[in-house]
Amino acid sequence: MKSPIPTLRRYPLYYQFLLSVIKDGEETISSEELGQATGSAPEQVRKDLGYLEGQGRSHIGYSTRQLADAIVVRLGMVQEKPAVLVGVGNLGRAISLYPGFNQYGLRITHLFDINPNIIGSRVGDIEVMAADQMPCVVKVMKIRVGIITTPPSGAREIAKAMTENGIRAIWNFSTAHLHGPEGVMVRNVDLSTELAVISHFIAGLEKSTGSFS
Amino acid sequence: MKSPIPTLRRYPLYYQFLLSVIKDGEETISSEELGQATGSAPEQVRKDLGYLEGQGRSHIGYSTRQLADAIVVRLGMVQEKPAVLVGVGNLGRAISLYPGFNQYGLRITHLFDINPNIIGSRVGDIEVMAADQMPCVVKVMKIRVGIITTPPSGAREIAKAMTENGIRAIWNFSTAHLHGPEGVMVRNVDLSTELAVISHFIAGLEKSTGSFS
DNA sequence: TAGATTGTTAATCGATTAACAATC
DNA sequence: TAGATTGTTAATCGATTAACAATC
Numbered sequence: 001m002k003s004p005i006p007t008l009r010r011y012p013l014y015y016q017f018l019l020s021v022i023k024d025g026e027e028t029i030s031s032e033e034l035g036q037a038t039g040s041a042p043e044q045v046r047k048d049l050g051y052l053e054g055q056g057r058s059h060i061g062y063s064t065r066q067l068a069d070a071i072v073v074r075l076g077m078v079q080e081k082p083a084v085l086v087g088v089g090n091l092g093r094a095i096s097l098y099p100g101f102n103q104y105g106l107r108i109t110h111l112f113d114i115n116p117n118i119i120g121s122r123v124g125d126i127e128v129m130a131a132d133q134m135p136c137v138v139k140v141m142k143i144r145v146g147i148i149t150t151p152p153s154g155a156r157e158i159a160k161a162m163t164e165n166g167i168r169a170i171w172n173f174s175t176a177h178l179h180g181p182e183g184v185m186v187r188n189v190d191l192s193t194e195l196a197v198i199s200h201f202i203a204g205l206e207k208s209t210g211s212f213s
Numbered sequence: 214m215k216s217p218i219p220t221l222r223r224y225p226l227y228y229q230f231l232l233s234v235i236k237d238g239e240e241t242i243s244s245e246e247l248g249q250a251t252g253s254a255p256e257q258v259r260k261d262l263g264y265l266e267g268q269g270r271s272h273i274g275y276s277t278r279q280l281a282d283a284i285v286v287r288l289g290m291v292q293e294k295p296a297v298l299v300g301v302g303n304l305g306r307a308i309s310l311y312p313g314f315n316q317y318g319l320r321i322t323h324l325f326d327i328n329p330n331i332i333g334s335r336v337g338d339i340e341v342m343a344a345d346q347m348p349c350v351v352k353v354m355k356i357r358v359g360i361i362t363t364p365p366s367g368a369r370e371i372a373k374a375m376t377e378n379g380i381r382a383i384w385n386f387s388t389a390h391l392h393g394p395e396g397v398m399v400r401n402v403d404l405s406t407e408l409a410v411i412s413h414f415i416a417g418l419e420k421s422t423g424s425f426s
Numbered sequence: 427t428a429g430a431t432t433g434t435t436a437a438t439c440g441a442t443t444a445a446c447a448a449t450c
Numbered sequence: 451t452a453g454a455t456t457g458t459t460a461a462t463c464g465a466t467t468a469a470c471a472a473t474c
Binding site: 010012013016038076077079089091095100103105106144171177190197199200203205206207 | 216218221222223224225226229230250251252287288289290292294302303304306307308310311313314316317318319357358365381382384388390392398400401402403404405406407408409410411412413414415416417418419
């Protein structure tokens with residue numbers, strides 16, 4: 001059965017915790033425990049896991065191994081997903097070096113930038129190429145995933161070049177809000193959306209407690 | 214009127230776009246345009262803006278200036294919010310150098326790490342301190358915002374030390390899922406949640422088109 | 427067995443979307 | 451004026467939560 005997007009987003013949380021308890025030698029786990037560890041209600045956990053192959057057993061719980069495997073299958077984590085990244089600033093560098101992505105089969109194979117001082121430099125063991133070569137690389141290598149970590153100004157154009165050359169999913173970290181054509185998934189990740197929530201909360205505290213408390 | 218969290222998260226998107234049209238000299242903007250630019254329906258925009266002070270005018274739209282100001286006020290963007298960051302790896306470095314945060318009044322004032330090779334080094338104009346000094350700094354400087362960019366193993370303990378010394382909002386980028394005590398807001402930002410959605414989507418494509426297409 | 431735990435159905439909740447009167 | 455646009459109320463939608471029978 002198809003998993004809704006909020007559920008898909010919770011699978012990695014379950015998966016991470018499953019790995020740690022498997023390492024501890026646990027054979028089974030209850031929805032209660034799994035919920036505790038990931039910040040979800042047990043009913044939520046059971047519902048989410050209900051979309052997966054396999055099932056839990058009353059009085060016993062779920063097999064940790066079987067569950068982890070089911071998540072791997074559902075998320076397509078074993079498939080190799082080569083990706084290009086455009087914009088090798090601090091954020092781009094951090095993301096291309098982020099160790100957690102391998103687990104999901106995401107491999108950033110090419111880096112691009114427009115800054116001549118950055119082009120030709122190395123990040124990890126990848127050499128940064130000139131951004132105008134990105135379309136060609138994407139097309140020739142049949143790459144399906146594009147990551148954008150540029151300033152907002154160039155983002156739209158880059159996204160266009162990506163989709164025109166076969167990219168099917170764009171992970172956009174720039175503050176420009178993008179949306180792709182039919183059949184292309186765009187995930188906009190804007191850190192300021194979270195910052196808004198935090199700022200609002202902290203500012204609210206100051207107001208209520210004032211400088212007298 | 215209080216804005217719900219999904220609305221708070223959209224304000225930065227509106228704000229960003231408002232700044233750009235103000236720079237272009239536009240005096241007013243319609244909910245239609247604003248929605249177009251940020252990926253929301255016009256009704257959604259009107260609802261979100263309805264929570265703010267001030268109002269739009271029929272046939273005219275909203276005053277761009279007034280709207281931007283109202284968002285600034287609602288999100289408490291002008292209040293100075295000093296913050297500490299623990300974990301000066303690639304991600305931590307990227308975040309402490311991220312230019313967009315100033316806008317929200319967030320100022321990362323102290324950096325901490327446990328790695329002796331990193332302690333004493335500089336990121337921007339801030340010197341990295343030993344992590345065990347974090348509780349003291351937070352307490353003495355009355356800092357209310359903590360950012361965690363460590364590996365998951367140490368995260369829980371760091372969060373505990375933060376809240377015990379007066380931190381009221383934690384922005385957690387580690388893969389450990391945290392939740393704070395009553396009165397402390399924790400925002401868990403796990404990049405793998407987004408990656409799950411992307412991986413699922415791309416893996417689904419491969420399956421349906423196969424290697425024959 | 428008794429009690430723990432799943433799986434599933436129903437109820438709730440909150441956000442989004444639609445509809446439309448009011449207004450400029 | 452006519453048409454565009456807001457503001458607000460109602461309808462829809464989807465996810466979360468609650469309830470509970472089934473089962474080990």
